[in-house]
Each structure stands twice: as C-alpha cells, then as structure tokens.
Amino acid sequence: MMNQISYKIPDDDEAVSWAGDCPLTDWICMGTENGRVVMPVSQPANGLYDLACIVEGLGDVVNGVAFGERFAAVSTPSSISFIRASIDAPEKLGEIVATIPSGAFDVVSVGRERFLAPMGIYGLMLASLDDSGRVHAETLGHGEYTTNFYMARLVETRSTVTTVAVAGRHDGLIRLQLHEPGAPASVGISTFHDIDVVDVCPFQWPGARHAVVGLGINGELIVCDDLTHGKPVAVRIPHIAGRAYSLRRAGPHLVILTNESVHVFEDFRSAGPLLAARKLQNQDIRIRSFQNPPSEIYVAKESLLITERDGTVYVDDVDAILGAEASGKSATCSQAGQTDDPRNGWLNPIDFSEVPQGIENFARTTNTSLNCGPAVVA
Amino acid sequence: MFHPKHHVGGLRTIAQWARGISRNEEFGIFDTADRLEVADEAGNLFGVLRGENGRICTLGAWDEQIAFFPCTPANEAWHGYPLFPVNKGLSKSKPPPSRPVPLAVFRRMTVAGLLKEDETKRLARGRHL
Numbered sequence: 001m002m003n004q005i006s007y008k009i010p011d012d013d014e015a016v017s018w019a020g021d022c023p024l025t026d027w028i029c030m031g032t033e034n035g036r037v038v039m040p041v042s043q044p045a046n047g048l049y050d051l052a053c054i055v056e057g058l059g060d061v062v063n064g065v066a067f068g069e070r071f072a073a074v075s076t077p078s079s080i081s082f083i084r085a086s087i088d089a090p091e092k093l094g095e096i097v098a099t100i101p102s103g104a105f106d107v108v109s110v111g112r113e114r115f116l117a118p119m120g121i122y123g124l125m126l127a128s129l130d131d132s133g134r135v136h137a138e139t140l141g142h143g144e145y146t147t148n149f150y151m152a153r154l155v156e157t158r159s160t161v162t163t164v165a166v167a168g169r170h171d172g173l174i175r176l177q178l179h180e181p182g183a184p185a186s187v188g189i190s191t192f193h194d195i196d197v198v199d200v201c202p203f204q205w206p207g208a209r210h211a212v213v214g215l216g217i218n219g220e221l222i223v224c225d226d227l228t229h230g231k232p233v234a235v236r237i238p239h240i241a242g243r244a245y246s247l248r249r250a251g252p253h254l255v256i257l258t259n260e261s262v263h264v265f266e267d268f269r270s271a272g273p274l275l276a277a278r279k280l281q282n283q284d285i286r287i288r289s290f291q292n293p294p295s296e297i298y299v300a301k302e303s304l305l306i307t308e309r310d311g312t313v314y315v316d317d318v319d320a321i322l323g324a325e326a327s328g329k330s331a332t333c334s335q336a337g338q339t340d341d342p343r344n345g346w347l348n349p350i351d352f353s354e355v356p357q358g359i360e361n362f363a364r365t366t367n368t369s370l371n372c373g374p375a376v377v378a
Numbered sequence: 379m380f381h382p383k384h385h386v387g388g389l390r391t392i393a394q395w396a397r398g399i400s401r402n403e404e405f406g407i408f409d410t411a412d413r414l415e416v417a418d419e420a421g422n423l424f425g426v427l428r429g430e431n432g433r434i435c436t437l438g439a440w441d442e443q444i445a446f447f448p449c450t451p452a453n454e455a456w457h458g459y460p461l462f463p464v465n466k467g468l469s470k471s472k473p474p475p476s477r478p479v480p481l482a483v484f485r486r487m488t489v490a491g492l493l494k495e496d497e498t499k500r501l502a503r504g505r506h507l
Contacts, residue, residue, distance in 0.1 A: 105464060
C-alpha cells in the first residue's frame with residue numbers, strides 16, 4: 001500500500017474540480033475550476049513534482065473527463081469539449097477538435113471514441129468521433145423535461161451492447177442500453193417512492209453480471225444484482241448520516257460522501273449480494289466514518305481515494321486509510337480525523353421488516369426506448 | 379411578482395417552483411438577492427434559500443437550488459424561477475457558451491455569506507447540495 005501523496009496547483013486561485021484516471025500516464029489527472037485538465041508527470045520528491053497541462057481554455061469548471069483511445073471528452077456546466085489525447089501524437093495533445101454548447105453533469109466513455117454525457121432534463125448526449133476528430137453527436141431522451149439524467153456510469157460493454165447505469169434523481173435508477181450506431185437505445189427506469197437518486201456505481205460480486213449500487217440523497221442504498229433484469233432493493237442505513245452527495249467503488253469497498261462525513265462501507269463486495277437478497281446481517285456490515293468531508297471524492301487506479309481540501313489534492317489508498325484507523329494510527333482520508341461517533345464500526349442488524357424505507361419503496365420498472373434528437377456534426 | 383406560469387403543478391416544460399416553496403420564501407429569496415446585490419453584469423439577480431436545518435433548499439421541480447430573477451425594466455414587476463444547473467443541450471447558441479450561473483455570481487454569494495466555500499464548489503460544478 002502506498003503512502004499518501006498530495007498535489008497542489010501552483011496558482012492559488014485555481015482549485016481542482018475533478019480527478020480521475022489518466023491513461024496517458026497510467027496515473028491520475030485533474031480538472032480545474034479554471035477550465036484546465038492537468039496531469040502530474042513525475043512522482044513528488046520532497047513535495048515537488050511537475051504538472052503538465054493537457055488542455056486549457058475551456059472557460060468553465062471541469063466536472064468530468066473521459067478518455068477514449070485517441071480522444072477525450074471534457075464536460076463543464078456550459079459545454080462539452082473533445083480533445084486529442086493520444087500519446088502517439090504528443091504534438092497534438094490537448095488540441096480541441098470540437099466544442100458543443102451543451103452543459104453536462106459529467107461525461108463517461110462508452111466505447112473506443114464514443115462518449116455519453118448526462119445533461120439532466122435536456123437528455124443524454126451521445127457523441128462519436130471519427131479518425132479525423134469529426135464529432136457526431138445526438139441527444140437521447142424521451143423529449144426535453146421528461147427525465148432528469150444526472151450521473152452516468154459504464155457497467156459493461158459486451159459485443160454490440162453497452163450497458164450504462166444512470167442516476168435519475170426523482171425519476172429513479174435508469175438502465176440504458178446502447179446498441180450499434182443508429183439503432184435506438186433502450187432504457188428501463190426503476191422508480192422509487194420518495195427517493196432522490198443522486199449517484200450510481202457499478203459493482204462486481206460473484207454471480208452478478210450487472211450489479212449496480214445507487215445512492216439516495218438521504219443515504220438510501222439501492223442495490224441491484226442485475227441491472228438488466230433484477231428488481232432493485234432500496235434500504236436506508238441510518239448510520240450513513242447527512243445529505244448524500246457521491247458514491248464510489250474503491251477496491252472491494254463502497255465509499256459514500258455526505259455533507260457530514262466520508263463513509264467507507266468495508267467489503268461491500270461481500271455485503272452487496274446479501275443486501276440484494278435481503279439477507280444482510282449484523283456481521284456483514286462495517287462502516288467507518290470520517291468527519292470534515294471534502295466537497296467531492298474520486299477514485300482512480302481502482303482503489304485510490306482522491307479528495308481535495310483547501311486547494312490541495314490528496315491521494316490515498318483506501319486500505320491504508322482503513323488500516324491506519326484500525327491500528328490506532330491517525331487516519332488520513334484527506335487529513336480528516338476519524339469521527340468519535342459511536343455509530344462507527346459494527347452496527348445494529350438491519351431488519352428489513354422494520355425498515356420503512358425498504359423494499360416497499362420500489363415502485364416499478366418501465367421499459368421503453370429513447371428518442372433520438374437532431375444530430376449535430378461539429 | 380408571483381408569475382403563474384412558474385407555479386403550475388405538473389407542468390414540466392417550463393421551470394417550476396417546488397411545491398414546498400411558499401410565496402413568502404420566493405419573495406424572500408428575491409429580497410435577499412436584491413439587498414446583497416447578487417447580480418450578474420446584466421443586472422439579473424440570483425438567490426438561494428437556506429432552510430431551518432441549515433441546508434440549501436431545493437427550489438425547483440427539477441431539483442434546482444438556484445433562483446434566477448431576470449432583470450426587468452424600471453417600473454415593471456420582477457419575477458423569478460428556478461435555474462437548471464447546466465446549459466441547455468445542443469442549443470443553437472454560438473460559442474462561447476455561457477454558464478447558467480456565472481462564477482462571479484457564486485463568488486458574490488460566498489462573500490455575502492449566502493454560501494459556504496464547499497457549497498460553492500459543488501454548485502459551481504453543477505452538483506447538488
């Protein structure tokens with residue numbers, strides 16, 4: 001396990017607004033509030049390191065970056081830009097090939113040079129780039145103002161079908177299946193009574209091909225061991241306190257950010273299928289909570305938890321955080337101390353028959369196909 | 379002004395105030411924005427509402443948390459509506475695209491004490507609170 005690494009953008013006025021995997025360096029990269037994407041190109045030595053700029057001048061706060069093989073997509077609340085991002089052509093690295101004036105909440109890679117950006121009530125943008133960098137983009141949806149597409153995560157690409165999970169706020173948990181270009185996308189929307197689904201992440205456990213976990217704004221966990229055919233289970237775990245922001249998988253663990261804490265649900269890979277089967281017991285649940293949370297959390301390299309605080313980005317191995325806490329050493333987690341909250345550690349058993357916000361919340365799954373709006377070529 | 383088109387229950391094609399937001403609260407958001415001069419260069423006003431639990435409230439039917447009051451000529455009544463956090467998709471507007479809420483407005487909200495630093499960071503990215 002690695003020790004904590006920290007980065008600071010030299011310009012005090014520039015804060016990190018996104019972080020994630022960087023295939024160019026096989027390390028991490030960061031988006032900033034000033035519209036740049038930067039990557040560390042050397043390991044820090046005595047606190048010093050070099051930052052290389054991948055792209056700048058995007059003019060808005062970067063909230064998502066997704067890499068294809070030769071191109072990358074960068075989303076902001078006002079636009080989605082497509083840039084060259086191939087190490088085979090370093091002289092063209094970061095060249096902006098197209099910008100579409102459509103704001104998005106995030107962007108994910110869903111194929112070689114294919115990107116999907118959730119634009120809320122304005123639909124989902126599906127963009128493909130050809131070899132020259134020409135962008136063909138179309139909007140998928142049921143029509144404007146029908147469904148709120150908030151956060152999207154790639155679940156699986158198999159053969160010609162790409163499966164994506166989308167958090168749809170009050171519209172629920174959305175399963176999107178993209179087929180060959182030109183074919184209509186199909187969706188299944190699982191709705192819940194009074195659950196505002198704010199994030200989603202795929203998970204893997206034995207016997208589950210399309211397992212997905214969703215997060216409700218009041219800390220509800222929505223677990224589905226088969227997004228394509230299964231019936232989701234929603235449960236509120238009272239120990240996940242605060243207004244929920246984000247959900248990430250870090251190794252076998254599930255990391256949940258709320259306005260009060262960073263919660264690490266240890267070994268969710270084992271607990272998830274039990275929760276999906278409504279067989280979760282006391283001994284299956286172990287949640288560690290860290291107070292003084294950052295404004296956002298990110299995961300890279302499968303198990304590295306990235307947080308930002310006061311202009312500094314911290315990279316921690318999630319197992320190192322848990323190990324430090326368990327051994328009585330000072331937990332790192334962006335230098336947040338472990339909470340003294342007695343709710344930490346072993347929790348009371350979850351009795352599904354006594355959880356008012358349990359599976360009864362599930363309303364229905366509606367299957368349909370998405371309309372395709374006018375195409376834009378940029 | 380309490381504009382009826384933004385208070386039509388069930389209508390989703392025009393920005394709608396959330397059912398739980400009262401007329402007094404809506405007017406209060408405007409008064410605060412006006413008093414603290416939380417405005418963009420064009421004079422449009424922006425506001426938020428912090429609930430009794432200390433959290434920033436959801437103002438709109440689509441989970442919007444920022445209110446927008448377009449600048450109105452003198453002697454005409456103002457009205458406002460919840461502002462969706464990302465720019466409209468595939469619009470015909472020419473680049474450079476504009477943010478729904480300018481960053482300068484967020485900075486003003488922070489300086490005025492309406493938002494905390496971490497709240498501003500999330501909202502500026504389009505994220506919820």
